[in-house]
Amino acid sequence: MSKATIKQVAAEANVSTATVSRVLNDSGYVSAEVKSRVFGAIAKMNYQPSAIARSLKQDRTYMIGIIVPDISNPYFMGISRGIEDVVGPEGFQLMFCSAGEVPEKEARLLQLLHEKRVDVIVLATSGGNVATINALIDNGQRMLLIDRRLEASETAMESDTAADSDTATDSDTTNDSESVTAIPPALDLVAEDNVRIAYELTKALLEDGHVRIGVVNGPTRVSTGRDRLEGVLRAMKEYGAEDRLLLYSGDFSTEGGIRAVRQFLGEPVKPTAIVSLNNKMSLGVLLELVQSGLRIPGDMAVASFGEVEAGRLLKEPGLYYVDQRPYEMGQRAGELVLRLLRGEGGEREPASEIFHHEVMRIR
Amino acid sequence: MSKATIKQVAAEANVSTATVSRVLNDSGYVSAEVKSRVFGAIAKMNYQPSAIARSLKQDRTYMIGIIVPDISNPYFMGISRGIEDVVGPEGFQLMFCSAGEVPEKEARLLQLLHEKRVDVIVLATSGGNVATINALIDNGQRMLLIDRRLEASETAMESDTAADSDTATDSDTTNDSESVTAIPPALDLVAEDNVRIAYELTKALLEDGHVRIGVVNGPTRVSTGRDRLEGVLRAMKEYGAEDRLLLYSGDFSTEGGIRAVRQFLGEPVKPTAIVSLNNKMSLGVLLELVQSGLRIPGDMAVASFGEVEAGRLLKEPGLYYVDQRPYEMGQRAGELVLRLLRGEGGEREPASEIFHHEVMRIR
Numbered sequence: 211m212s213k214a215t216i217k218q219v220a221a222e223a224n225v226s227t228a229t230v231s232r233v234l235n236d237s238g239y240v241s242a243e244v245k246s247r248v249f250g251a252i253a254k255m256n257y258q259p260s261a262i263a264r265s266l267k268q269d270r271t272y273m274i275g276i277i278v279p280d281i282s283n284p285y286f287m288g289i290s291r292g293i294e295d296v297v298g299p300e301g302f303q304l305m306f307c308s309a310g311e312v313p314e315k316e317a318r319l320l321q322l323l324h325e326k327r328v329d330v331i332v333l334a335t336s337g338g339n340v341a342t343i344n345a346l347i348d349n350g351q352r353m354l355l356i357d358r359r360l361e362a363s364e365t366a367m368e369s370d371t372a373a374d375s376d377t378a379t380d381s382d383t384t385n386d387s388e389s390v391t392a393i394p395p396a397l398d399l400v401a402e403d404n405v406r407i408a409y410e411l412t413k414a415l416l417e418d419g420h421v422r423i424g425v426v427n428g429p430t431r432v433s434t435g436r437d438r439l440e441g442v443l444r445a446m447k448e449y450g451a452e453d454r455l456l457l458y459s460g461d462f463s464t465e466g467g468i469r470a471v472r473q474f475l476g477e478p479v480k481p482t483a484i485v486s487l488n489n490k491m492s493l494g495v496l497l498e499l500v501q502s503g504l505r506i507p508g509d510m511a512v513a514s515f516g517e518v519e520a521g522r523l524l525k526e527p528g529l530y531y532v533d534q535r536p537y538e539m540g541q542r543a544g545e546l547v548l549r550l551l552r553g554e555g556g557e558r559e560p561a562s563e564i565f566h567h568e569v570m571r572i573r
Numbered sequence: 574m575s576k577a578t579i580k581q582v583a584a585e586a587n588v589s590t591a592t593v594s595r596v597l598n599d600s601g602y603v604s605a606e607v608k609s610r611v612f613g614a615i616a617k618m619n620y621q622p623s624a625i626a627r628s629l630k631q632d633r634t635y636m637i638g639i640i641v642p643d644i645s646n647p648y649f650m651g652i653s654r655g656i657e658d659v660v661g662p663e664g665f666q667l668m669f670c671s672a673g674e675v676p677e678k679e680a681r682l683l684q685l686l687h688e689k690r691v692d693v694i695v696l697a698t699s700g701g702n703v704a705t706i707n708a709l710i711d712n713g714q715r716m717l718l719i720d721r722r723l724e725a726s727e728t729a730m731e732s733d734t735a736a737d738s739d740t741a742t743d744s745d746t747t748n749d750s751e752s753v754t755a756i757p758p759a760l761d762l763v764a765e766d767n768v769r770i771a772y773e774l775t776k777a778l779l780e781d782g783h784v785r786i787g788v789v790n791g792p793t794r795v796s797t798g799r800d801r802l803e804g805v806l807r808a809m810k811e812y813g814a815e816d817r818l819l820l821y822s823g824d825f826s827t828e829g830g831i832r833a834v835r836q837f838l839g840e841p842v843k844p845t846a847i848v849s850l851n852n853k854m855s856l857g858v859l860l861e862l863v864q865s866g867l868r869i870p871g872d873m874a875v876a877s878f879g880e881v882e883a884g885r886l887l888k889e890p891g892l893y894y895v896d897q898r899p900y901e902m903g904q905r906a907g908e909l910v911l912r913l914l915r916g917e918g919g920e921r922e923p924a925s926e927i928f929h930h931e932v933m934r935i936r
Contacts (some may be wrong), residue, residue: 234605239688242597249612273685281669282650290644290671303685306644306669308653322636322666325602326689349602464882493882500886519827519856520883523863 214255223251231269274302274547275323276332277316279432280462281308283490285516285536286334289356292540293332297547302329311429311461313338324351330547334358337431340392347395352550356543357401359433360394396560398550400543403566404434407532408441411513412485413448414530414569420483420511421451426470426491428462435462438487438515456481460491467494475502482511489516489534496521496529513569521572532567539565577618586614594632637665637910638686639695640679642795643825644671646853648879648899649697652719655903656695660910665692674792674824676701687714693910697721700794703755710758715913719906720764722796723757759923761913763906766929767797770895771804773932774876775848776811777893783846783874784814789833789854791825798825801850801878819844823854830857838865845874852879852897859884859892876932884935895930902928 220227225244232240233248240248274297278286294304307323309316316336323331324346331346334357343360347353415423425442428435439457446452458473460466467486471494474481484499486492492514496506504510506524513530514521521529542563549561583590588607595603596611603611637660641649657667670686672679679699686694687709694709697720706723710716778786788805791798802820809815821836823829830849834857837844847862849855855877859869867873869887876893877884884892905926912924 246612246615249609249615252609252612273689281644281653282647284645287645303681304670306671307667308669318666326636497882497885519860520886522860523883523886525888 219248219251219255222255223247234269270329270551271327272302273326273328274304274330274332275307275326275328276304277307277309277319277323278334279309279311279316279336280490281306283462283488284519285489285534286357288534288536289334289540289543292537292542293544293547294540296541296544300548302547309336311336311432313431317342320346324349330354330550332356332543332547335360335432337361337429340394344392344395347397353395353397354543354546354550355397355399355401356539357434359399359401360397361433362391362393398546398561400539400546400561400563401433401565402534402539403564404437405441405444407567407569408438408485408487408515409445410441410569411515411530411532412442412445414571415483415485415511415513416445416449416451418483418511420481421449421454422456422479422481422483423451423454424456424458424470424474424481424484426458426460426467426484426486426495428460428466428488428491430459435487442485442487462488462490464490464494464497467491467496468498469494471495471498471502483507483513484510485513485515487515489514489518492516492518492531493520496524500524524572527572529572531570531572533570534567535565539563582611582614582618585618586610597632633692633914634690635665636689636691637667637693637695638670638689638691639667640670640672640682640686641697642672642674642679642699643853644669646825646851647882648852648897649720651897651899652697652903652906655900655905656907656910657903659904659907663911665910672699674699674795676794680705683709687712693717693913695719695906695910698723698795700724700792703757707755707758710760716758716760717906717909717913718760718762718764719902720797722762722764723760724796725754725756761909761924763902763909763924763926764796764928765897765902766927767800768804768807770930770932771801771848771850771878772808773804774878774893774895775805775808777932777934778846778848778874778876779808779812779814781846781874783844784812785817785819785842785844785846786814787819787821787833787837787844787847789821789823789830789847789849789858791823791829791851791854793822798850805848805850825851825853827853827857827860830854830859831861832857834858834861834865846870846876847873848876848878850878852877852881855879855881855894856883859887863887887935890935892935894933894935896933897930898928902926 216227216230220230225248229240229244230248233245276290280286290304307319309319313336317339320339320342330352332354340360427439430436430439443452446455456474456477458470460470484495486495495512496518499506499510505526506512507528508526515532517531517533546561579590579593583593588611592603592607593611596608639653643649653667670682672682676699680702683694683702683705693715695717703723790802793799793802806815809818819837819840821833823833847858849858858875859881862869862873868889869875870891871889878895880894880896909924
């Protein structure tokens with residue numbers, strides 16, 4: 211039997227070709243009865259799986275899934291607004307998921323968005339999911355990275371990542387377990403020049419004469435945590451101050467910044483300056499310093515990776531910060547999302563868009 | 574022919590009953606080829622649509638869709654965390670969408686989440702979508718309201734709300750256009766006692782001797798905007814000060830608070846106090862007052878509906894605020910979500926959980 215066309219399937223099922231397309235793509239509501247007719251016609255007409263695959267590839271759900279580690283961080287929401295302003299006019303809608311810096315949760319969300327057939331997953335990874343990501347990409351999932359690289363050095367930790375306990379054994383799921391170290395796929399990336407920015411931020415404090423510096427870092431499981439710490443250490447070494455550094459390992463949360471200050475103020479030799487490596491931890495640092503009755507920068511200089519809007523409420527000026535440009539980063543990511551959707555089939559080098567920001571000071 | 578069972582369908586298609594269930598529910602990945610076999614078997618075995626409907630009703634996608642007007646507002650993210658901490662352990666995952674206070678965008682998102690078969694939609698409405706919501710509920714969608722009531726007085730504005738331009742004419746879509754005023758459905762609600770809280774917040778300023786008060790309000794299209802304004806007016810009238818009020822109609826954004834202060838400071842008779850009716854506008858009010866060189870509360874007293882974390886960075890204490898408890902509200906909403914999922918079929922009064930908060934002062 212020769213290959214059937216989608217028109218012939220539609221005629222057999224007595225529906226429009228658009229409905230056949232919707233059934234094949236799970237996009238839009240189609241009643242179970244109509245679905246049954248369409249799949250019956252597909253079976254009867256010998257509409258080939260390869261044709262189905264082609265149809266699946268061409269069609270869209272017009273959904274973009276965005277997974278971020280912290281949905282309440284204005285930085286990630288700034289990126290999201292930038293993406294939305296670029297892809298929205300093209301008819302795409304955004305769905306957000308928060309992985310809470312928890313790799314296992316991120317794995318479940320990746321699987322969920324893939325099952326819901328989002329056209330593109332935009333991921334700011336919480337780390338540790340290279341094997342899952344490889345499996346999804348092998349399965350045709352388009353994906354783009356923001357803010358954080360995938361790391362080859364990470365241990366693969368996937369087992370069964372299906373959210374649904376009702377997992378069947380006879381369908382092709384993508385949960386194959388891999389306990390070896392996985393090589394990350396080459397994906398488009400929009401991120402910041404983390405090493406250099408953290409280096410310059412620390413250098414601003416060193417040039418002001420600070421050598422005893424408290425560093426509030428994020429998790430080194432992710433590239434932003436590791437790279438920013440590397441930048442700090444590079445500056446400290448350059449000034450021969452690496453043994454004067456105090457390190458607090460935070461989790462990119464406001465509470466982390468608060469706890470860091472409490473630890474630093476309990477040290478026998480307190481720091482005279484703090485460099486805080488994300489905006490939310492910086493807010494915590496400022497709140498706890500003010501709570502402790504310390505003046506900024508008189509009693510403690512502070513440098514923040516990322517703007518803290520509230521810094522402008524401080525009694526005295528002098529806060530160092532880098533003004534991240536999340537909205538611009540998001541716009542660039544949105545353009546890359548559209549390119550991904552247009553450019554299927556063609557082999558090309560993945561884009562790597564790295565943003566640099568200058569150190570500023572509130573005056 | 575007698576009714577087929579799901580076991581007979583599974584045997585005919587040579588798959589497990591779990592796979593049949595997954596195909597019927599669009600949950601989990603099943604290859605197009607297996608789907609085709611399952612639907613072929615359903616057609617052949619005369620597996621009844623009513624049985625399909627029952628199966629659809631009993632099964633779950635384990636997805637909860639949350640639509641909020643502003644995903645970057647920590648208040649809504651606090652509610653979301655509360656919901657997640659209750660429903661997450663039961664296996665449900667959250668997907669967030671931001672309507673940006675735009676009713677048309679909310680209509681598209683409602684449609685999208687319904688098409689993706691989320692088990693429950695949790696909605697903080699941007700207003701104006703009663704007819705769409707009624708249609709989705711008639712179609713079996715479970716829904717719960719947070720923060721904002723639906724309003725009968727709103728004009729129905731739906732036309733074709735399908736996100737997909739590829740809309741078929743022969744499937745049962747839910748986009749029937751209604752140009753009459755729609756009566757809102759009775760849904761579970763978790764919200765705040767907006768009139769009373771705004772009344773008490775304003776009264777705190779009046780009791781301190783302020784009568785010329787600038788009011789920064791949100792859109793009165795939504796219940797929070799209207800109710801909070803009502804509370805302010807009630808207090809102003811009680812103190813015979815209603816003609817001294819200055820009103821700025823904001824949009825619940827930080828920029829709105831900044832613009833409000835600029836307007837108030839340009840008045841021939843400036844206010845001596847400002848009451849700001851959501852947390853983000855309050856941050857804008859504080860930033861712009863500090864920017865203008867004014868002391869808070871020395872030059873201008875401020876009362877905020879919602880805590881502004883950054884208020885603790887101010888030079889002087891004295892900021893009035895109500896500490897909203899979004900996390901607790903979210904936990905209560907999460908319990909109601911689970912009740913909705915358990916309690917199908919039974920008729921009951923919808924829950925109305927109204928939170929009250931006391932006026933506090935930063936000291």
